[in-house]
Amino acid sequence: xxxxxxxxxxxxxxxxxxxxxxxxxxxxxxxxxxxxxxxxxxxxxxxxxxxxxxxxxxxxxxxxxxxxxxxxxxxxxxxxxxxxxxxxxxxxxxxxxxxxxxxxxxxxxxxxxxxxxxxxxxxxxxxxxxxxxxxxxxxxxxxxxxxxxxxxxxxxxxxxxxxxxxxxxxxxxxxxxxxxxxxxxxxxxxxxxxxxxxxxxxxxxxxxxxxxxxxxxxxxxxxxxxx
Numbered sequence: 001x002x003x004x005x006x007x008x009x010x011x012x013x014x015x016x017x018x019x020x021x022x023x024x025x026x027x028x029x030x031x032x033x034x035x036x037x038x039x040x041x042x043x044x045x046x047x048x049x050x051x052x053x054x055x056x057x058x059x060x061x062x063x064x065x066x067x068x069x070x071x072x073x074x075x076x077x078x079x080x081x082x083x084x085x086x087x088x089x090x091x092x093x094x095x096x097x098x099x100x101x102x103x104x105x106x107x108x109x110x111x112x113x114x115x116x117x118x119x120x121x122x123x124x125x126x127x128x129x130x131x132x133x134x135x136x137x138x139x140x141x142x143x144x145x146x147x148x149x150x151x152x153x154x155x156x157x158x159x160x161x162x163x164x165x166x167x168x169x170x171x172x173x174x175x176x177x178x179x180x181x182x183x184x185x186x187x188x189x190x191x192x193x194x195x196x197x198x199x200x201x202x203x204x205x206x207x208x209x210x211x212x213x214x215x216x217x218x219x220x221x222x223x224x225x226x227x
């Protein structure tokens with residue numbers, strides 16, 4: 001278990017660092033090109049760098065948290081056969097995948113909540129932001145954590161079900177669509193827009209997220225046990 005966890009942790013943080021660097025470089029290049037095309041005469045100073053990061057890099061980093069994290073979780077799940085052939089037990093594979101899910105969610109939540117808590121906005125060719133608001137940070141962290149927890153566990157449940165049996169996979173896929181629709185995670189644009197602002201949830205929404213997450217966790221564990 002320890003060796004598998006070490007390998008996956010190394011892979012995740014390597015991909016995270018590479019993506020963060022790529023996000024900053026890509027957004028900087030595209031934004032500077034836009035400045036030149038629009039004939040905006042702005043020197044490459046500290047304020048421009050902040051503007052570029054807020055306009056381009058921050059949304060890209062948020063996309064990483066929402067999409068790439070789920071993608072890597074699916075990759076871990078569909079590799080279960082290789083892990084079994086390598087001699088790892090189903091229990092070890094399950095424990096490592098759950099640890100990786102929690103690590104990736106925690107890291108992503110820190111990034112997104114930090115972005116949201118500084119309140120970056122673009123206005124009149126300048127970057128407007130306020131100092132870090134801890135209330136916004138904690139609200140965003142908790143809300144994002146519940147969102148990503150449900151997304152990753154449901155994605156794991158669906159992926160392992162398809163690996164087990166195509167019919168089972170489609171049945172669980174329907175469950176996935178229904179659960180995500182109930183909690184309002186089917187519209188990616190709206191979800192990202194919410195995450196970049198102060199995130200507030202009702203008690204009923206907390207219950208929905210936790211119940212569906214628990215169902216997905218138990219389902220994933222049971223399908224893996226019978227794999």
